[in-house]
Amino acid sequence: MPETEKDSLPRILIVDDDNEIRYSLKRVLGKLDAELLEAGSGEEGLKVAEKEKPEVILLDNRMGGISGMETLQNLRSLGGGSVIIMMTAHGTTQTAIEAMKYGAFDYLMKPFEPEKILDLVKKGLRAHKDRRSSGNYESKLKVEDYAEGIVGSSEGMQLVLKQVGQVTASDATVMITGESGTGKELVARCIHDHSLRSKKTFIAVNCAAIPDNLIESELFGHEKGSFTGATSQRQGKFELCDGGTLFLDEIGDMALPTQTKILRAIQEGEIQRVGGTSPIQVNVRVIAATNRDIEEMVKTQDFREDLYYRLNVFRIRIPPLRDRRDDIPEIIDYHLQRLAKQKKIRPRSISAEALEVMKAQPWNGNVRELENVVYRSAVVAQGSTILVADLPADLEGREGTDPIAAPAAPSRVENEVPSTGTDPVSQDQGEESLFDALFNTLVTKEEGRLLQAVEYAMIRRSMDHFENNQAKAASLLGMSKSTLRTRLSLLRAEESKSE
Ligand SMILES: Nc1ncnc2c1ncn2[C@@H]1O[C@H](COP(=O)(O)OP(=O)(O)OP(=O)(O)O)[C@@H](O)[C@H]1O
Numbered sequence: 001m002p003e004t005e006k007d008s009l010p011r012i013l014i015v016d017d018d019n020e021i022r023y024s025l026k027r028v029l030g031k032l033d034a035e036l037l038e039a040g041s042g043e044e045g046l047k048v049a050e051k052e053k054p055e056v057i058l059l060d061n062r063m064g065g066i067s068g069m070e071t072l073q074n075l076r077s078l079g080g081g082s083v084i085i086m087m088t089a090h091g092t093t094q095t096a097i098e099a100m101k102y103g104a105f106d107y108l109m110k111p112f113e114p115e116k117i118l119d120l121v122k123k124g125l126r127a128h129k130d131r132r133s134s135g136n137y138e139s140k141l142k143v144e145d146y147a148e149g150i151v152g153s154s155e156g157m158q159l160v161l162k163q164v165g166q167v168t169a170s171d172a173t174v175m176i177t178g179e180s181g182t183g184k185e186l187v188a189r190c191i192h193d194h195s196l197r198s199k200k201t202f203i204a205v206n207c208a209a210i211p212d213n214l215i216e217s218e219l220f221g222h223e224k225g226s227f228t229g230a231t232s233q234r235q236g237k238f239e240l241c242d243g244g245t246l247f248l249d250e251i252g253d254m255a256l257p258t259q260t261k262i263l264r265a266i267q268e269g270e271i272q273r274v275g276g277t278s279p280i281q282v283n284v285r286v287i288a289a290t291n292r293d294i295e296e297m298v299k300t301q302d303f304r305e306d307l308y309y310r311l312n313v314f315r316i317r318i319p320p321l322r323d324r325r326d327d328i329p330e331i332i333d334y335h336l337q338r339l340a341k342q343k344k345i346r347p348r349s350i351s352a353e354a355l356e357v358m359k360a361q362p363w364n365g366n367v368r369e370l371e372n373v374v375y376r377s378a379v380v381a382q383g384s385t386i387l388v389a390d391l392p393a394d395l396e397g398r399e400g401t402d403p404i405a406a407p408a409a410p411s412r413v414e415n416e417v418p419s420t421g422t423d424p425v426s427q428d429q430g431e432e433s434l435f436d437a438l439f440n441t442l443v444t445k446e447e448g449r450l451l452q453a454v455e456y457a458m459i460r461r462s463m464d465h466f467e468n469n470q471a472k473a474a475s476l477l478g479m480s481k482s483t484l485r486t487r488l489s490l491l492r493a494e495e496s497k498s499e
Helices: 003-008 019-029 042-052 068-078 093-101 114-134 155-168 184-194 212-220 256-268 294-299 305-311 325-341 352-359 366-380 410-416 431-445 450-465 470-477 481-498
Strands: 011-015 035-039 056-060 083-088 106-109 174-177 202-206 245-249 285-290 314-317
Touching (some): 011 042, 019 114, 035 042, 056 068, 056 114, 068 083, 083 114, 093 106, 093 184, 106 114, 174 184, 184 202, 184 245, 184 285, 212 256, 256 305, 294 305, 325 366, 352 366, 431 450, 450 470, 450 481, 470 481
Parallel strands (some): 011 035, 083 106, 202 245, 245 285
């Protein structure tokens, strides 16, 4: 290619320590009219970027030497204006938020789909052009630590996390919408924790939980004697939150006169206590949330249009859990680890069958409901794994899916949750079909240890059934107490190995 033609082509730099990935990315990107550069480490990537000033950089997150995230920060401080696309093996909350917060343009999860890479790189090239013509190279960002808590690799949740990363750098008002229990408050806290206000207060107010006649005093405070019961002067949440972030949950439930005052507080940075005469200056970032159709409320004039526009500067829509079922295993795992760490429960995993039942639920109460079911099941479970029999009996499709867990489970499950009476053992189910089902379930899963798996399950259930009375359990199982004790210690050793 002649030198001048080469010079006019946009440059794309691929930074990855895996030769094969660089090779396949080059093949995909070869379709573009661009010069392809490569680097096998973060250090080398920085040198090439400084010298060549590529328009777009594809940057792997996990590399030997300096990590992708460190490279990203260093690239930003070089200030070359390259559009950076991070590549990650696993999409975690941290990577998503960090990448966007440190100014990545976007990020891709492996394994890559060629079409997606091409699309994104084309978008990146266009964005670079736009940035250059507007002179808008983003400012450098500061390194901070990260709070965890939001789990989800689904596309929907990753978009939410990217938006969190984008909005943390600014002080803009944010509106979060989503059904109840989808994690609106969690997202609001996360924005606060990553923002410049993180050292100041975060206050959450559930507007729906406060009666109309008290909401104004709650938010703006009151002067002594301003109404019956106002026996002393009191600061409201806006004042208490000065310098910080105020999360107004269920904003759609707020009466119109209060909406007017909220608008003034956001617009003018000014509030007035109930019964007060002089305005008080406040500097508060408002994040609002609602599970109602706020646009419809604006149309029906139940929500002030001007306040809507003021709040809706940046919109984050959290999808319901049923639309991101891929997140369910991760969320269960996250909450199990969290509860185990707090020593509240023992199980650290969930069986494949129980997970299938969980994944199939409608989850109308979203993550809150899922978290609750995980907790209830974990409390009931005896071993290190949650089985179908440990799930609340009212879950759809719970009955009959885990024959190994079913026979001795009812007593325990019934103690914990109201039984629907649909346990396999209480149904008119012949012995043959029960054992057939058991065999069919285990034939592929327990290859080489089928008898042991059945024995261990029966021992667990018998111990549970007799509330750990070894004599009674041994008698039912038809073994001596000392054999039972030996088996129990083997079983426990195996359980703790799998933890
Ligand atoms: N992505 C997630 N990963 C892990 N836990 C989550 C996630 N989303 C929500 N949760 C958990 O679910 C529960 C409900 O979350 P949160 O209170 O933020 O929901 P919400 O949308 O604000 O609910 P509401 O509309 O009823 O106020 C919390 O305990 C939270 O920790």
